[in-house]
Amino acid sequence: MRLTRRDFSRLAGAGALAATAPSVFSPAIAQDKPLKIGIIAPRSGVVGTAGECGIRAVQWATERLNKSGGIAGRKIELAIEEETNPKDTIERFRRLILQEKVEAVHGLLSTGVSLGVAPVAEEEQALLVMWDGTTQDGVKEMMPNPRYVFRSTDNECEAVMGSLLAIKHFKGKFKKVAGINPDYSYGRNNWEAFRQILARYGVESEFVAEQWPKVGTMDLTSHIAALKASKPDLIFSSMLFADLPVFMKQGHAAGLFEGVKLVLPAAGWQINLLKKEFMPEGIIFGHNTLYFDHPQASPLQKAFVTDYMDRYREAPHWEAERAYFALVAYKAGVEAAQKAANKWPTQEQVAEAMPGLEVESLGGMGRFRKDKIAEQIFYQGPSTNNNKYDFPTLASIDSFSAAQLQKPPGVDFWEWIKNGKMPV
Amino acid sequence: MTELVDVVLGGTFHAAVLFLVAAGLQLVFGVQKIVNLACGSFYALGAYFGITAVGMALKLGMPAPLFFPVLTLAGLAIGLVGLPIERVLRTIYRRDESYQLLITFGFLLMFQYVFRFLWGATPRSMDNVYMAYGTTQIWGVRVPTYNLLVIAASLGIAVALGLLLERTRTGRIVRATAENRDMAEGLGVNASKIFALVFTVGCMLGTVGGALVVPSSAASLDMAVELVVEAFAVVVIGGLGSMRGALVGALIVGLMRAAAISLMPEMEMLSVYLVVVAALILKPAGLFGKATA
Numbered sequence: 233m234r235l236t237r238r239d240f241s242r243l244a245g246a247g248a249l250a251a252t253a254p255s256v257f258s259p260a261i262a263q264d265k266p267l268k269i270g271i272i273a274p275r276s277g278v279v280g281t282a283g284e285c286g287i288r289a290v291q292w293a294t295e296r297l298n299k300s301g302g303i304a305g306r307k308i309e310l311a312i313e314e315e316t317n318p319k320d321t322i323e324r325f326r327r328l329i330l331q332e333k334v335e336a337v338h339g340l341l342s343t344g345v346s347l348g349v350a351p352v353a354e355e356e357q358a359l360l361v362m363w364d365g366t367t368q369d370g371v372k373e374m375m376p377n378p379r380y381v382f383r384s385t386d387n388e389c390e391a392v393m394g395s396l397l398a399i400k401h402f403k404g405k406f407k408k409v410a411g412i413n414p415d416y417s418y419g420r421n422n423w424e425a426f427r428q429i430l431a432r433y434g435v436e437s438e439f440v441a442e443q444w445p446k447v448g449t450m451d452l453t454s455h456i457a458a459l460k461a462s463k464p465d466l467i468f469s470s471m472l473f474a475d476l477p478v479f480m481k482q483g484h485a486a487g488l489f490e491g492v493k494l495v496l497p498a499a500g501w502q503i504n505l506l507k508k509e510f511m512p513e514g515i516i517f518g519h520n521t522l523y524f525d526h527p528q529a530s531p532l533q534k535a536f537v538t539d540y541m542d543r544y545r546e547a548p549h550w551e552a553e554r555a556y557f558a559l560v561a562y563k564a565g566v567e568a569a570q571k572a573a574n575k576w577p578t579q580e581q582v583a584e585a586m587p588g589l590e591v592e593s594l595g596g597m598g599r600f601r602k603d604k605i606a607e608q609i610f611y612q613g614p615s616t617n618n619n620k621y622d623f624p625t626l627a628s629i630d631s632f633s634a635a636q637l638q639k640p641p642g643v644d645f646w647e648w649i650k651n652g653k654m655p656v
Numbered sequence: 657m658t659e660l661v662d663v664v665l666g667g668t669f670h671a672a673v674l675f676l677v678a679a680g681l682q683l684v685f686g687v688q689k690i691v692n693l694a695c696g697s698f699y700a701l702g703a704y705f706g707i708t709a710v711g712m713a714l715k716l717g718m719p720a721p722l723f724f725p726v727l728t729l730a731g732l733a734i735g736l737v738g739l740p741i742e743r744v745l746r747t748i749y750r751r752d753e754s755y756q757l758l759i760t761f762g763f764l765l766m767f768q769y770v771f772r773f774l775w776g777a778t779p780r781s782m783d784n785v786y787m788a789y790g791t792t793q794i795w796g797v798r799v800p801t802y803n804l805l806v807i808a809a810s811l812g813i814a815v816a817l818g819l820l821l822e823r824t825r826t827g828r829i830v831r832a833t834a835e836n837r838d839m840a841e842g843l844g845v846n847a848s849k850i851f852a853l854v855f856t857v858g859c860m861l862g863t864v865g866g867a868l869v870v871p872s873s874a875a876s877l878d879m880a881v882e883l884v885v886e887a888f889a890v891v892v893i894g895g896l897g898s899m900r901g902a903l904v905g906a907l908i909v910g911l912m913r914a915a916a917i918s919l920m921p922e923m924e925m926l927s928v929y930l931v932v933v934a935a936l937i938l939k940p941a942g943l944f945g946k947a948t949a
Binding site for chain 1: 659662663665666667669670673768769772776777778779781783784786787791798799800802803869872873874876877878879881882913914917918921922924925
């Protein structure tokens with residue numbers, strides 16, 4: 233076919249019109265392009281291992297979702313950036329939304345970082361779905377009603393649950409209590425919550441020692457000597473990262489745990505390092521929102537855990553679950569908003585659609601509250617070494633919803649600890 | 657009494673590891689006048705490589721008691737990485753001190769990514785060595801025998817290093833180069849070779865420290881930074897460039913920290929910094945350092 237000058241002018245005019253009116257044509261164009269999602273997670277430093285687990289899960293989920301059509305018909309494409317300090321992470325967040333043109337950013341583990349990134353997300357009107365970050369200064373909510381920022385469950389959920397299970401399983405069997413917790417707001421709030429819950433339910437306790445090693449302390453022999461000197465009946469520790477396995481190994485070698493009960497609400501994060509040879513049985517052992525060995529696990533969880541353990545030769549922990557939950561909650565929001573608008577939704581429309589949508593995640597059903605804080609299921613229980621792995625599993629499983637473990641919207645945490653309804 | 661013994665042993669164990677890292681720092685500064693911020697990376701490198709070496713020893717069916725020498729040899733072997741790093745550092749010997757700080761800080765950051773690439777982000781640990789040596793009772797206190805081995809090894813290394821520097825010809829040449837490089841070169845000393853030797857030995861002190869400590873702890877991406885702050889406290893207290901200062905400074909830091917943890921946990925690091933401040937005010941050159949004009 234010969235292209236005349238008139239045909240060319242007509243085509244060029246149509247092209248120019250399309251270029252100058254993107255809003256008219258963008259839904260159709262958007263449907264054809266991959267849906268770009270930014271991921272910001274730590275890949276080095278103390279939290280590197282947790283970030284890596286989350287990234288693996290979101291890659292697994294992306295592959296799986298893309299096989300069944302992606303999100304609202306668009307294949308998912310991930311743009312992964314590293315979470316480091318607040319300043320650099322904010323720059324990477326801006327780069328993702330302004331240069332990479334991602335339609336949402338998922339990730340963030342550190343509340344210290346997310347406290348900095350969240351206001352930027354609001355300012356840029358960019359959807360941000362956090363894996364493990366909150367917008368709390370200690371336990372005080374700094375962003376009660378964000379429009380674009382979705383936060384994880386309160387950090388203290390696992391400590392509240394661990395405290396309640398300590399009462400359930402150990403009440404009457406201990407009096408002298410010691411704590412060794414990481415020296416930042418997470419550790420301090422968990423320890424205080426534990427103390428207050430024991431007091432609220434009339435558990436007579438004498439607090440004989442408090443230790444506050446800084447995160448990353450790999451020699452805890454002096455802390456262990458101090459704990460031994462206090463002769464506790466029960467030790468509560470919300471230590472994380474490599475610190476907890478080091479504490480357990482050095483404590484076991486020094487004979488600290490003989491006849492002592494243990495409550496480790498965040499132990500599941502480092503499950504692969506907590507070897508049976510130094511882990512006593514009967515510990516209240518927290519797995520947060522994913523217990524990888526749940527006998528009644530859903531087909532989804534079983535498929536994920538099997539693939540993960542085959543590929544990486546280790547067990548996945550709750551960061552995988554948080555990452556998966558963020559993606560499927562976002563998917564549900566996009567699809568609901570698209571259905572309502574009958575065209576590709578804006579980020580604002582997705583943010584409005586997401587709260588209240590119930591989705592199946594790896595650890596069970598979950599949703600975001602109206603104030604955009606997650607509600608998921610938590611798993612803990614007494615540990616056993618009678619299993620096929622080289623680390624402990626749960627002898628029996630207690631599961632609570634985050635709705636039972638975190639303060640309701642607008643309520644002060646310490647008031648709620650004193651007077652709130654708890655699943656005792 | 658048992659509590660006191662427990663605290664002292666805990667502090668001494670910490671001091672033993674701290675000494676090895678600080679001694680490497682001191683040796684390199686004493687001779688090459690380089691403040692090596694990457695000394696913590698060598699410590700971490702030794703820890704990771706120690707895990708790999710013990711894994712290989714396990715595959716070869718070696719008995720557990722041999723793991724301690726395996727770890728020591730692994731630390732010495734991987735310490736040879738100091739040779740190529742020293743070649744890079746040669747380019748900035750004559751430049752401003754800020755270049756040295758920047759380049760060694762660059763190595764510190766780069767090593768973290770090397771560790772992640774080679775060993776992954778998940779902390780690595782070995783559990784079959786720490787327990788294999790059992791426990792020992794000292795004045796009614798149960799102590800892991802492995803901790804005592806580390807303390808003994810650290811003392812042995814301190815003595816050997818002292819003998820090397822004070823009683824051998826190589827030691828005299830090293831001291832002469834440290835005193836006046838140009839004069840030593842004028843007398844026929846190959847300063848480049850001495851610098852390569854000193855930097856590699858300094859590196860080996862860190863890698864051996866990391867390899868020996870890892871059975872009791874874990875190798876993690878952040879461990880490079882963990883000990884550096886305390887190592888610099890040791891240097892300030894003991895005196896920059898002094899090996900005796902490294903030994904005494906490490907003992908002061910280790911025991912002070914252990915006492916604070918036992919008596920007032922909130923003062924754990926503050927107690928160390930208080931000693932650092934006191935040293936800077938009362939004896940700015942440190943306990944064994946030389947005052948400069």
